[in-house]
Amino acid sequence: MTTTDIPRPVAKGPGRAASKNRPRGANTGGLRQAVSATTLLWIMACLYGFPVLWFVLSSFKPSSDLFSYPLTLVPHNPTLSGFKAAWDSANFSQYFINTALVCVITTILTVGVSCCTGYALAKYDNRWLKAFFLCILATTMLPGEVMLAPEFLVVRNLGLYNSFAGIILPAVLTATGCFMFRQFFLTVPDELVEAARIDGARELSIFLRIMVPLSRPIMLTLAILSFQWRWNDYIWPLLMLNDPNKFTVQIGIQSIVGAQNINWSVLLGASVISMIPLIVIFLVFQRYVMSADINAGLKD
Amino acid sequence: MTKSASAVAASPPRRRSKYTLAPLVLIAANVVLFSLFFVWPAVIGLVYSFTNYTGVGAFQFIGLDNYHNLFGDSTFYDALTRTLLYAVLFVPLNFAVSLLAANLVVSKNAKGSSVARVIFFIPWLLSPIVVGVLWRWMFGENFGLVNYIIEKFGGDAVPWQSNADLSLLVVVMAAAWTWTGFTMLLFIAAIKNVPVSYYEAASLDGAGPWRQFFSITLPSIAPTSFIVILLNTINAMKEYPVFVALNNGGPGTSNNLLVQYIYDTGFKRGQIGYASAASFVLMLILMAVAIVQLIVNRRVENR
Numbered sequence: 001m002t003t004t005d006i007p008r009p010v011a012k013g014p015g016r017a018a019s020k021n022r023p024r025g026a027n028t029g030g031l032r033q034a035v036s037a038t039t040l041l042w043i044m045a046c047l048y049g050f051p052v053l054w055f056v057l058s059s060f061k062p063s064s065d066l067f068s069y070p071l072t073l074v075p076h077n078p079t080l081s082g083f084k085a086a087w088d089s090a091n092f093s094q095y096f097i098n099t100a101l102v103c104v105i106t107t108i109l110t111v112g113v114s115c116c117t118g119y120a121l122a123k124y125d126n127r128w129l130k131a132f133f134l135c136i137l138a139t140t141m142l143p144g145e146v147m148l149a150p151e152f153l154v155v156r157n158l159g160l161y162n163s164f165a166g167i168i169l170p171a172v173l174t175a176t177g178c179f180m181f182r183q184f185f186l187t188v189p190d191e192l193v194e195a196a197r198i199d200g201a202r203e204l205s206i207f208l209r210i211m212v213p214l215s216r217p218i219m220l221t222l223a224i225l226s227f228q229w230r231w232n233d234y235i236w237p238l239l240m241l242n243d244p245n246k247f248t249v250q251i252g253i254q255s256i257v258g259a260q261n262i263n264w265s266v267l268l269g270a271s272v273i274s275m276i277p278l279i280v281i282f283l284v285f286q287r288y289v290m291s292a293d294i295n296a297g298l299k300d
Numbered sequence: 301m302t303k304s305a306s307a308v309a310a311s312p313p314r315r316r317s318k319y320t321l322a323p324l325v326l327i328a329a330n331v332v333l334f335s336l337f338f339v340w341p342a343v344i345g346l347v348y349s350f351t352n353y354t355g356v357g358a359f360q361f362i363g364l365d366n367y368h369n370l371f372g373d374s375t376f377y378d379a380l381t382r383t384l385l386y387a388v389l390f391v392p393l394n395f396a397v398s399l400l401a402a403n404l405v406v407s408k409n410a411k412g413s414s415v416a417r418v419i420f421f422i423p424w425l426l427s428p429i430v431v432g433v434l435w436r437w438m439f440g441e442n443f444g445l446v447n448y449i450i451e452k453f454g455g456d457a458v459p460w461q462s463n464a465d466l467s468l469l470v471v472v473m474a475a476a477w478t479w480t481g482f483t484m485l486l487f488i489a490a491i492k493n494v495p496v497s498y499y500e501a502a503s504l505d506g507a508g509p510w511r512q513f514f515s516i517t518l519p520s521i522a523p524t525s526f527i528v529i530l531l532n533t534i535n536a537m538k539e540y541p542v543f544v545a546l547n548n549g550g551p552g553t554s555n556n557l558l559v560q561y562i563y564d565t566g567f568k569r570g571q572i573g574y575a576s577a578a579s580f581v582l583m584l585i586l587m588a589v590a591i592v593q594l595i596v597n598r599r600v601e602n603r
Binding site for chain 1: 319320321322323324325326327329330331333334336337338340341342344345348355397400401404405407409410411412413415416417418419420421422423425426427428429430432433434435436437438443445448477480485534538540541544545548559562563566567572575576579582583586587590
């Protein structure tokens with residue numbers, strides 16, 4: 001968008017055609033490069049976009065048309081029956097609500113806790129904080145998948161088996177979140193804190209009144225990431241949840257895939273419904289994700 | 301007057317360490333979570349890996365038997381080699397396509413790059429389960445679009461699902477497709493940090509785009525490249541849901557990776573002790589990867 005918008009203010013005058021032609025006339029090698037780069041980019045974009053397009057368009061086909069040859073890209077009789085069947089069948093609406101609940105609570109907790117920790121790590125200096133920083137670094141080396149069995153036993157011993165708390169609490173601490181906030185607060189000048197201290201503000205109110213509002217963009221970025229991680233989480237909810245009424249969307253979809261005869265109409269509907277929230281969130285908050293400084297080594 | 305001024309000037313470093321209560325309050329929640337869900341499982345995991353615990357009831361310490369059995373277990377070896385093969389295929393493929401995408405997106409010559417960037421990024425938003433379903437839909441043996449097109453052009457249906465190697469290949473493509481958007485963002489950030497003057501100087505000297513890419517871009521983004529390779533290796537080593545949704549880790553058990561092996565032995569067969577031992581082997585691999593990362597990072601920073 002930005003690259004195509006830039007010439008516009010220049011082009012307002014009478015020399016509109018000339019200014020458009022200038023880069024083309026300057027050298028033909030540049031034109032060839034521009035054409036080949038654009039072509040290559042769009043060939044690649046089509047390759048990447050096509051699977052999703054095919055998948056989404058297929059979900060609008062009535063189940064009788066799904067396997068009828070010749071296959072067509074655009075459905076002949078578009079219908080919402082697949083979505084409706086998916087939404088009504090197998091508690092899918094319940095799964096959707098469960099997942100949304102888990103995601104929202106986890107995201108709020110993750111953002112809050114990471115903000116506090118990141119601030120403490122950036123603006124205070126003592127041995128214990130340094131040690132804790134190393135501890136958080138260590139968690140990146142040991143992802144949850146590595147400790148499935150013992151972590152399961154711990155959560156079971158805490159009495160959280162088959163409850164949402166059992167999914168939410170282990171997911172709150174993320175190294176990525178702490179690093180993101182730490183990096184951000186390191187860029188906030190210490191003088192700001194000192195000035196507030198001289199004015200007699202107490203430590204925690206400096207944090208709550210000055211620092212928390214400052215970090216709003218980071219909060220939003222982490223919130224989107226955290227929501228995405230939890231929405232797409234599969235293995236941990238699968239282990240933790242036993243009661244079908246508490247299942248999450250991903251478990252619901254996998255249970256359709258795992259059936260002997262896959263009901264593709266329902267499966268396509270359910271999958272497309274499960275994609276909607278993240279894609280909407282992403283499109284709305286795109287710039288927070290795209291401009292995020294994610295060099296800290298992003299992973300949950 | 302001067303005395304008090306110097307005292308004030310000297311005080312900030314000392315005053316900083318005076319605050320101990322406030323930071324402790326701020327990190328308290330994460331400290332609790334860290335000890336509950338990280339230290340505790342790590343410790344009991346290590347302990348259980350030396351026992352024959354089944355998840356309930358009593359257990360006995362059996363020394364290194366679990367580890368001993370593990371190295372004689374052909375299923376474990378199959379899972380381990382399959383995981384390594386997957387990593388070896390996925391990491392370079394994802395690296396190459398992401399780098400290409402990043403270069404095209406930042407290229408001044410390419411039109412519509414911001415829309416293309418969103419298209420590249422959307423697969424990353426899909427859950428691994430949905431990615432598996434999506435590629436299964438495309439690569440179904442009897443009903444998939446890909447085989448339909450191949451047959452239309454006179455080819456024979458390709459056994460994407462019943463051939464173990466082809467099945468792995470589909471997962472590799474699916475995973476590379478999913479992770480491109482994210483890896484691309486890391487590369488874009490790195491490429492934008494390369495000073496423009498380098499390219500200007502190079503083009504004055506008559507270097508073409510390929511030469512510029514190999515002589516300027518690639519060396520300049522080396523630290524990011526390294527991080528990308530290591531992050532993706534870790535991601536590949538713990539892959540599980542895509543395999544389950546795409547082909548149930550099949551055909552048969554041929555594409556069961558390490559995490560699936562741990563899951564099956566620990567939770568389907570109830571051998572928690574044995575699964576913990578397998579977990580620790582996986583952990584050692586990941587630690588080795590992480591240590592390489594730390595060493596290289598330090599070398600890059602010291603340069």
